[in-house]
Amino acid sequence: MDLNLLIVDDDQTFGEILKRSLTRRGYQVSLAANSFAALQSLEQHIFTYAVVDLKIGSESGLDVVRELLARQSDMRIVVLTGYSSIATAVQAIKAGAHNYLCKPADADEVLAAFGESESEPIPIASQPHSVDRLAWEHIQKVLCAHQGNISATARALGMHRRTLQRKLNKRPVKQ
Template identity: 60%
Template sequence: MSDATRLLIIDDDEFFCQVTARAMTRRGYEVEVARDEAQALSVARSHRPELITLDLKLEQSSGLKLLPELIDLLPETRIVVLTGYSSIATAVEAIKLGAVNYLCKPADADEILNAFTRESGDPGTEISDNPPSVNRLTWEHIQKVLNEHDGNISSTARALGMHRRTLQRKLQKRPVKR
């Protein structure tokens, strides 16, 4: 049995998984990859990782739904949520659900490893002089309502008073910059 720290990467992006797994292996980690919820739970049971990176938006499910299951299965494991679709609402929920940190993609191996070890907040974090744009606020509101409806697109569209296809188009776009 290896003394290397075990890391599980849960992400549906094959390229991201390959690049991150290779970088972490070079740093001495024993890496496993899972591409969906079922595979993630199976690998977590057998591999027993000490560290997990969890994509927020998996192809068929939400990382926020998987997070409590992973914590119940492996309570000592440190989990960092990674996403290309960041919002304040999902960041808050991820931390409330037990993630030790939340990172926006793209994040490199060093940033990810730093996120696992960072124990406290940084009071020196810069506060922007400019408020978020209306488009950014809209994106974050959609993410909040989507989270409240457990990722259900139809239910979220009804709550927002918009057509389901319009909401789907908005969700396929990258989040707007602040």
């Protein structure tokens, strides 16, 4: 079985740690800091797997997912993000990603997301989301519905644009 894996992430420290951990597990890992480097790696290697950050500098990881799959349709891709929401998870899956994980994710979680882990599946939480988390999810859903337009989203939510920007700059609240 071919164990070639591509990591596309602009966070060099995180990428190196994940690369080292996956290499110890027998994977041949290439690291790319942007879409250009990822596509160049794809010209030199055939990858079975890819781990793509949702936001790579000013680039969208979803565009990278689409590009990778356009060039190699059988690649299994996991999207990672530090700013998770249901809306972005749905977008990632629609773009062709196999799974979606929140950062920080370790090698075991990544392999489990690919379905390559021996561990048991992660059970669904029995506790409902907090009100703050539900508000974050709603904001993300409305933002997606307005194609990322912050002014239109603020109008739709009935809040000032600067207030919305402050909320978006914060990390999402935990479950």
